[in-house]
Amino acid sequence: MAKLVVFNKPYDVLCQFRDDSGRETLAKYIQDKNVYPAGRLDRDSEGLLLLTDDGALQHQITHPRHKLAKTYWVQVEGEPDAQALAALRRGVMLNDGMTRPAKVKTIAPPPLWPRSTPVRERKNIPTQWLEIIITEGRNRQVRRMTAAVNHPTLRLVRARIGNWSLDELQPGEARTISVHMPNPGKTANGQCADRSHPTRPKAKRAKQTHPNGKRPRS
Incomplete structure (x- = not known):
């Protein structure tokens, strides 16, 4: 299970935990320092920011290929x-x-x-x-x-x-949920996924016999 923090980022807060210039960061609101943002939200923008401790989930949320x-x-x-x-x-x-x-x-x-x-x-x-x-x-x-x-x-x-929303979260509030990340090597029903093309079983070669009972020479 992956940890996912659903956070309502206030205005004028940086999407990072440290800032050498003394600007307000996530450290004021997120106590769990083992999570990191899955994507970013500009300092002058507000609202939903997702943080996770799981690299696969972070990739799923942010990679353009998934078109979330x-x-x-x-x-x-x-x-x-x-x-x-x-x-x-x-x-x-x-x-x-x-x-x-x-x-x-x-x-x-x-x-x-x-x-x-x-x-x-x-x-x-x-x-x-x-x-x-x-x-x-x-x-x-x-x-x-x-x-x-x-x-x-x-x-x-x-x-x-995606499927995550602010709901009733107020600025600076967060909730933590668990997200099930399926094993990429298995299908939804738990069977091992085979990415190769299916092959048909080889047909057995019929035995040819000569009227005298002997196989013909090839």
Whole structure:
């Protein structure tokens, strides 16, 4: 069984346990120093961060090959129109290439906690909340995506990674669960997995006999 810590990372906290500059880190909130983050969340972003003591689970959560869905609640400046939403859905060009298609929809303001540093909003410009689901993990990807369609991100909260979600966790709170990691060498029913192509049994060669009872010479 692998240990998994489900943590609600507060705003302005680094996703590491030490910082030589004296900035706030995970050490203030996570007492178990045998776990490490499975992925990252920017210092100015909030919400779900997963930590584990198991390398295989960390790889399953973070490796792009697994395309694990990540759900973000994003407050953006302005009100994106249908064209901007369509661009986010099909993928936008960033300086490190085109993003994968995303699931994007407008949502009502989610019931969130007050942020320690209030969002800077301009009174003459409205804001809109979006739910954005991506299967990548590029550096500051969601912020760059919304900026690419001219709607800068004001607040970003990660709500879900795969099957794990924040639920009722408040900023700075965590819960620890156990995750069963199946043996990669076995199938779901416990049988040894054979990755080779199946081979058919060799057909027995029929014995040929001569009318006089002797086998013909080949």
